[in-house]
Amino acid sequence: MTVSRSPRVVIVGAGFGGLKAAQLLARSGVEILLIDRNNYHTFVPLLYQVAVAELEPEQIAYPVRRILRRIPNARFVMAEVKQIDFAGQVVETEDSAISYDFLILATGSKSQYLGVPGAREYTLPMKTLEEAVALRNHIFSCFEQAVREKDATQRQQLLTFVIVGGGPTGVELAGALVELMHGPLVKDYPTLDLQQVRVILLQSGDRLVAEYPQRLGDYTQKQLRTRGVKVHLQAKVSQVTPQAVHLQDGTTILAKTIIWTAGVEASPPPPTGELFPSAKGKVAVLPTLQLPNQPQVYAIGDVADVEYKGQPLPAVAPVAIQQGASVANNIKRQLRGLSPQTFRYKDKGRAAIIARNAGVAQTDKLTLMGFPGWFLWLGIHLYYLPGLRNSLLVFISWVCDYLFGDRFVRLIFPQSTFLGIQSPPFAATDDHQPGAKQNIG
Amino acid sequence: MTVSRSPRVVIVGAGFGGLKAAQLLARSGVEILLIDRNNYHTFVPLLYQVAVAELEPEQIAYPVRRILRRIPNARFVMAEVKQIDFAGQVVETEDSAISYDFLILATGSKSQYLGVPGAREYTLPMKTLEEAVALRNHIFSCFEQAVREKDATQRQQLLTFVIVGGGPTGVELAGALVELMHGPLVKDYPTLDLQQVRVILLQSGDRLVAEYPQRLGDYTQKQLRTRGVKVHLQAKVSQVTPQAVHLQDGTTILAKTIIWTAGVEASPPPPTGELFPSAKGKVAVLPTLQLPNQPQVYAIGDVADVEYKGQPLPAVAPVAIQQGASVANNIKRQLRGLSPQTFRYKDKGRAAIIARNAGVAQTDKLTLMGFPGWFLWLGIHLYYLPGLRNSLLVFISWVCDYLFGDRFVRLIFPQSTFLGIQSPPFAATDDHQPGAKQNIG
Numbered sequence: 001m002t003v004s005r006s007p008r009v010v011i012v013g014a015g016f017g018g019l020k021a022a023q024l025l026a027r028s029g030v031e032i033l034l035i036d037r038n039n040y041h042t043f044v045p046l047l048y049q050v051a052v053a054e055l056e057p058e059q060i061a062y063p064v065r066r067i068l069r070r071i072p073n074a075r076f077v078m079a080e081v082k083q084i085d086f087a088g089q090v091v092e093t094e095d096s097a098i099s100y101d102f103l104i105l106a107t108g109s110k111s112q113y114l115g116v117p118g119a120r121e122y123t124l125p126m127k128t129l130e131e132a133v134a135l136r137n138h139i140f141s142c143f144e145q146a147v148r149e150k151d152a153t154q155r156q157q158l159l160t161f162v163i164v165g166g167g168p169t170g171v172e173l174a175g176a177l178v179e180l181m182h183g184p185l186v187k188d189y190p191t192l193d194l195q196q197v198r199v200i201l202l203q204s205g206d207r208l209v210a211e212y213p214q215r216l217g218d219y220t221q222k223q224l225r226t227r228g229v230k231v232h233l234q235a236k237v238s239q240v241t242p243q244a245v246h247l248q249d250g251t252t253i254l255a256k257t258i259i260w261t262a263g264v265e266a267s268p269p270p271p272t273g274e275l276f277p278s279a280k281g282k283v284a285v286l287p288t289l290q291l292p293n294q295p296q297v298y299a300i301g302d303v304a305d306v307e308y309k310g311q312p313l314p315a316v317a318p319v320a321i322q323q324g325a326s327v328a329n330n331i332k333r334q335l336r337g338l339s340p341q342t343f344r345y346k347d348k349g350r351a352a353i354i355a356r357n358a359g360v361a362q363t364d365k366l367t368l369m370g371f372p373g374w375f376l377w378l379g380i381h382l383y384y385l386p387g388l389r390n391s392l393l394v395f396i397s398w399v400c401d402y403l404f405g406d407r408f409v410r411l412i413f414p415q416s417t418f419l420g421i422q423s424p425p426f427a428a429t430d431d432h433q434p435g436a437k438q439n440i441g
Numbered sequence: 442m443t444v445s446r447s448p449r450v451v452i453v454g455a456g457f458g459g460l461k462a463a464q465l466l467a468r469s470g471v472e473i474l475l476i477d478r479n480n481y482h483t484f485v486p487l488l489y490q491v492a493v494a495e496l497e498p499e500q501i502a503y504p505v506r507r508i509l510r511r512i513p514n515a516r517f518v519m520a521e522v523k524q525i526d527f528a529g530q531v532v533e534t535e536d537s538a539i540s541y542d543f544l545i546l547a548t549g550s551k552s553q554y555l556g557v558p559g560a561r562e563y564t565l566p567m568k569t570l571e572e573a574v575a576l577r578n579h580i581f582s583c584f585e586q587a588v589r590e591k592d593a594t595q596r597q598q599l600l601t602f603v604i605v606g607g608g609p610t611g612v613e614l615a616g617a618l619v620e621l622m623h624g625p626l627v628k629d630y631p632t633l634d635l636q637q638v639r640v641i642l643l644q645s646g647d648r649l650v651a652e653y654p655q656r657l658g659d660y661t662q663k664q665l666r667t668r669g670v671k672v673h674l675q676a677k678v679s680q681v682t683p684q685a686v687h688l689q690d691g692t693t694i695l696a697k698t699i700i701w702t703a704g705v706e707a708s709p710p711p712p713t714g715e716l717f718p719s720a721k722g723k724v725a726v727l728p729t730l731q732l733p734n735q736p737q738v739y740a741i742g743d744v745a746d747v748e749y750k751g752q753p754l755p756a757v758a759p760v761a762i763q764q765g766a767s768v769a770n771n772i773k774r775q776l777r778g779l780s781p782q783t784f785r786y787k788d789k790g791r792a793a794i795i796a797r798n799a800g801v802a803q804t805d806k807l808t809l810m811g812f813p814g815w816f817l818w819l820g821i822h823l824y825y826l827p828g829l830r831n832s833l834l835v836f837i838s839w840v841c842d843y844l845f846g847d848r849f850v851r852l853i854f855p856q857s858t859f860l861g862i863q864s865p866p867f868a869a870t871d872d873h874q875p876g877a878k879q880n881i882g
Contacts, residue, residue, distance in 0.1 A: 039585060040852045056499040063851040065629040075632070078585045078853070096589065130854065144480060144519045148537065188506040191516070389841040389849050393834055400830040408830050410504040411481045412519070413571065 006031050006073075009331060010091055010098055012081050012269060013106035014041050014064045016317040017301035020324030021104050022074055023067075028332055032074035033098060035091065039064055039078050042129050043385055045317060046394070048169060050132040051139070052176040053407040057129050059393045062386040081107075081269045086294055102296050102331050105269065105283060106324070109302035109315050112265035112280065118240035123164065123260035126173070133413065135259065139177075140412045142256055143185060147192050153254070159197045160255035162245050164237055165262035166203025167210070168352040171220055173261060174201040174229045175355035182228055184407045199228065200253060202235040202245070204262070209352060209360065211314065216360040219369050223354045237262075264315050266303040278305040279312065288340035289327055295334075298327045308345045317384070318348055351377040356402070447472050447514075450772060451532055451539055453522050453710060454547035455482050455505045457758040458742035461765030462545050463515055464508075469773055473515035474539060476532065480505055480519050483570050484826055486758060487835070489610060491573040492580070493617040494625075494848040498570045500834045503827040522548075522710045527735055543737050543772050546710065546724060547765070550743035550756050553706035553721060559681035564605065564701035567614070574854065576700065580618075581853045583697055584626060588633050594695070600638045601696035603686050605678055606703035607644025608651070609793040612661055614702060615642040615670045616796035623669055625848045640669065641694060643676040643686070645703070650793060650801065652755065657801040660810050664795045678703075705756050707744040719746040720753065729781035730768055736775075739768045749786045758825070759789055792818040797843070 007030050011018045014036035022032050043060040050057045068074045079093035084103070091098045111127055113119035124138060125131050139161070146158040161177055163170045178199045186194050201208075201224065207217040208224075208231065221231055236248040244254045266282040278284045282305035284292060289304060291297045301320035306313045313319045323343060330340035349363030351373060359373030368376055378398065385391050401407065448471050452459045455477035463473050484501040491498050509515045520534035525544070532539045552568055554560040565579060566572050580602070587599040602618055604611045619640045627635050642649075642665065648658040649665075649672065662672055677689040685695045707723040719725045723746035725733060730745060732738040742761030747754045754760045764784060771781035790804030792814060800814030809817055819839065826832050842848060 038853065039581065056497045057854075058497040058499075058850050058852060061852050063629070063849070065851070066847075066849075069628050077589070140480065148518070187510050188504070387849065389837065392837050392841075396830065396833050396837070400833075406507075408504070408507075408828065409499050410506070411499060411502050412479065413498075 007101040007335060008033060008099065009102040009104065010035065010100035011104045011106060012036075012091065013108055013301070013303075014038070014076075015044075015106055015108050015301060015320060017320030017324035018104065018106035019064075019067060020321045021106070021300070021328045022071055024325055024328035025073075025331065026071040027073060028328075028335075030073065030102075030331070030335070032071065033077060033100075034064065034068065034074060035077045035079055035081060035093065035098070036064060037078070037080045039076075040129075041067065041386065043381075044127075045381055046385070047126055047129070047132045048173045048176060050129065050409075051126055051135040051173065052180050053136055053140070053409040053411070054176065054401055055394060055397055056409055057133050059390050059397065060385070061129055062390060067386065083270055086297065089296065100296070102334070103294075103298070104324075104327055104331075105297065105299040105303055106301050106320070107267055107269050107303050109264035110267040111260055112263040113260065114263060116237050116240060119164075119237070119260060122240045122242050123258045125260055126169070127264070136409070137412050138257060139180075140410055143189060143192070144412070146196075147189055156196055157243065157254045158256050159192075159194075160200065160253065161198065161257045161259070162200045162202060162253055162255045163259045163261060164202050164245070165260065166201055166205065166208040166231070166233075167261065167263075168350075170201055170203070170261040171208055171224065172353050173259065174199055174224055174231075175227065175353070175358070178224075178228045179355055180407050183405050184410065188410070198230060200230045200232065200255075202232050202237060202247075204234070204236045206233050208233075211350065212352070212360060212362060213367065216362065216367065216369065220352070220354055220360055223358045227355050264302060266305075268299075268303050280305075282312075287342040288330055289323060289343050290330075290340060295340075298330070300324055300327055306343065306345070308347070313345060314350075316350070319345065322346065351380060353377045448542040448776060449474060449540065450543040450545065451476065451541035452545045452547060453477075453532065454549055454742070454744075455479070455517075456485075456547055456549050456742060456761060458761030458765035459545065459547035460505075460508060461762045462547070462741070462769045463512055465766055465769035466514075466772065467512040468514060469769075469776075471514065471543075471772070471776070473512065474518060474541075475505065475509065475515060476518045476520055476522060476534070476539070477505060478519070478521045480517070481570075482508065482827065484822075485568075486822055487826070488567055488570070488573045489614045489617060491570065491850075492567055492576040492614065493621050494577055494581070494850040494852070495617065495842055496835060496838055497850055498574050500831050500838065501826070502570055503831060508827065524711055527738065530737065541737075543775070544735075544739070545765075545768055545772075546738065546740040546744055547742050547761070548708055548710050548744050550705035551708040552701055553704040554701065555703060557678050557681060560605075560678070560701060563681045563683050564699045566701055567610070568705070577850070578853050579698060580621075581851055584630060584633070585853070587637075588630050597637055598684065598695045599697050600633075600635075601641065601694065602639065602698045602700070603641045603643060603694055603696045604700045604702060605643045605686070606701065607642055607646065607649040607672070607674075608702065608704075609791075611642055611644070611702040612649055612665065613794050614700065615640055615665055615672075616668065616794070616799070619665075619669045620796055621848050624846050625851065629851070639671060641671045641673065641696075643673050643678060643688070645675070645677045647674050649674075652791065653793070653801060653803055654808065657803065657808065657810065661793070661795055661801055664799045668796050705743060707746075709740075709744050721746075723753075728783040729771055730764060730784050731771075731781060736781075739771070741765055741768055747784065747786070749788070754786060755791075757791070760786065763787060792821060794818045 009030045011034045040061040046060045049055040083092040111125045142158045146155050149155040181197045208220045238248045239246040265280040283299040285299050289298045300323035302315040326343045351361035353359040357371050359377045361368040361373040361376045450471045451474045453476050481502040487501045490496040524533040552566045583599045587596050590596040622638045649661045679689045680687040706721040724740040726740050730739045741764035743756040767784045792802035794800040798812045800818045802809040802814040802817045
């Protein structure tokens with residue numbers, strides 16, 4: 001460690017955990033260097049509302065540099081980490097080598113495909129802002145194609161939307177999708193028979209939102225079914241093809257849209273080898289969140305392998321935030337020559353939204369269903385969303401949606417946004433034999 | 442014309458003119474078929490505010506199908522027109538052939554490069570939502586690169602922003618850019634010497650906003666210069682290269698960002714041959730806006746060649762809207778066996794915004810400068826922006842910007858949005874010899 005300058009803390013990842021650590025290290029005498037591949041923080045819990053045309057992507061993205069303005073001892077580097085040299089204490093990006101005294105790995109998670117053949121290639125993920133916008137484009141492209149499609153089977157396929165995974169994300173997306181399709185889209189596509197529209201939620205286990213008490217799961221399932229979602233329990237996906245999802249029980253569901261929310265795995269930076277990869281590619285850490293062989297290096301959030309009551313901690317914002325705070329405190333202690341403290345998770349409970357006026361929430365004290373759960377969910381997310389302007393815009397978007405029962409961001413942005421994300425419908429247009437034109441009217 | 446069904450009016454283009462025509466043909470006994478390559482209407486006058494991170498792109502885009510909900514006799518087809526068969530009265534898209542009884546061409550305009558070598562390849566346009574977002578990405582990418590760039594010349598180049606064209610669009614963009622760079626970006630990039638930032642406006646003529654009275658042009662120039670824009674009059678661009686813009690007087694300005702607002706030309710659908718192309722590729726029309734040899738076919742907006750007081754009408758929304766209304770009325774007359782009427786343009790004046798509290802506006806009655814002109818401009822655009830929600834969101838965005846003097850949409854969305862749009866800085870990173878890493882700190 002050079003003595004000529006104040007010790008440098010390098011944070012990789014500007015998610016909930018990384019930002020919290022940076023904020024709590026403000027004015028602490030260290031130099032903070034925050035690295036992220038994007039120049040914005042993504043408010044992941046609202047991603048699905050971007051996908052269903054409820055919110056603009058910019059409303060849930062927040063410029064990192066604006067957050068860092070209040071942290072005078074912090075700098076931002078927009079880059080992708082290519083390699084970490086633990087021996088030399090250097091983080092390498094494409095065009096720079098950044099030395100560190102302390103390192104916080106907060107690189108989050110990516111979709112986990114559980115080894116299902118075709119899942120990675122033929123399902124749409126929803127982990128990033130780019131993917132959420134691509135999903136929005138995809139959904140509305142399916143309707144634009146369906147309204148022109150003369151073949152009934154093809155049309156049915158275009159109007160079938162399968163969501164794999166019955167956790168909170170899958171539930172929230174299913175509820176929002178079915179509302180979109182039975183509300184605004186009925187008005188948008190008067191010539192289309194919307195009885196054909198199917199929103200199918202596939203859950204491998206025997207109940208939805210398994211981390212919630214049984215009765216909340218039952219309520220969730222009842223709500224979704226009442227609103228038109230076809231919920232299939234014990235539905236294990238065996239294979240995904242460009243046009244269909246196949247289940248272990250032999251069922252085949254033809255669909256142009258298969259969305260994957262069935263789980264996440266850590267996305268640690270290279271070299272994973274030295275990071276003692278554990279379950280789901282996570283980074284093994286000590287109770288203090290330090291790496292076993294690297295007292296100067298911490299891992300937090302989705303990327304850290306931490307258990308709580310015998311279960312791995314869920315990949316949610318509160319965990320990352322609490323760990324970011326704990327690590328910031330531990331680094332301050334190390335600088336004062338004190339030993340880092342064990343991370344203790346405080347479970348504040350959980351909340352999920354199902355659909356209009358219907359949500360579930362649970363804390364150690366109370367359990368909420370229906371309108372109270374829905375209202376609490378909205379309040380929590382509005383409270384935690386960074387930025388007054390964003391909060392205002394999101395609030396207005398929600399009010400307009402609630403009053404007019406409409407979704408206003410029904411925009412298909414140019415296909416360029418599909419880059420890197422496979423898009424069945426657009427691929428499907430190639431099926432048309434050239435020159436085979438349909439006559440309208 | 443088949444008698445079995447009501448006559449069909451096909452409108453190509455969902456811009457200001459096409460939508461106005463559709464709205465006025467509502468419940469008129471005709472069948473309306475509106476064709477556009479996008480499923481949204483773009484509020485073009487505010488595009489530059491998307492480019493400077495003031496507004497979200499979705500705030501100035503509006504779903505066409507939502508507008509058509511109020512027009513029961515209208516249908517929408519999202520497609521690109523490939524060919525028009527005037528003899529057979531058929532509009533052909535990639536996968537359909539659409540017959541028409543009446544046809545309205547409202548296909549708008551595209552950038553005009555005046556035959557300047559390299560202009561098309563190496564300047565950034567700002568005619569579509571996609572291009573405005575790409576420009577936003579580009580501007581902030583330049584700053585992210587500049588903050589890491591050790592070479593002074595390279596850095597100067599990254600921080601030089603040239604706008605070609607001193608019309609309203611160029612003026613509005615220049616004013617907004619200089620505000621962005623001397624305001625929010627100073628706070629975002631404390632380590633960057635923002636004395637290096639240059640916003641240069643190149644005008645080929647001897648004054649800015651030439652269609653306004655002299656003193657408004659002078660005021661505009663004075664305002665821009667006071668706020669830090671380098672205004673060059675009589676500056677004729679002779680060539681554009683990937684790294685610089687060259688003027689006829691021999692001057693060379695090194696810049697990674699060269700934005701082209703120097704003019705537009707019509708973008709008529711094929712076959713242009715039969716459309717009697719006239720000046721700037723426009724479609725020649727009769728005083729009734731009918732095509733000379735096609736009494737059932739009209740052209741409106743930027744694509745139609747119409748003169749007013751000896752000058753071609755400007756490519757602005759009011760012209761398109763008035764022409765859309767006139768054509769709707771003419772088609773109704775033709776259906777009643779009456780002859781179409783001559784289009785008469787009513788000049789309601791013009792308004793342009795320069796920067797905070799500074800605008801120019803002119804009608805036949807009054808001439809406004811400074812705050813009144815600025816306030817009028819905001820009011821007009823808020824009034825004409827389609828959709829209550831969008832108006833609310835834009836209003837809040839403007840208020841937040843005004844109160845906090847900040848731009849909140851400073852997001853660099855993934856490079857995929859650059860597809861089809863060249864991006865000097867990203868190309869420039871290839872200059873780095875591999876492995877030549879800089880050490881940070």
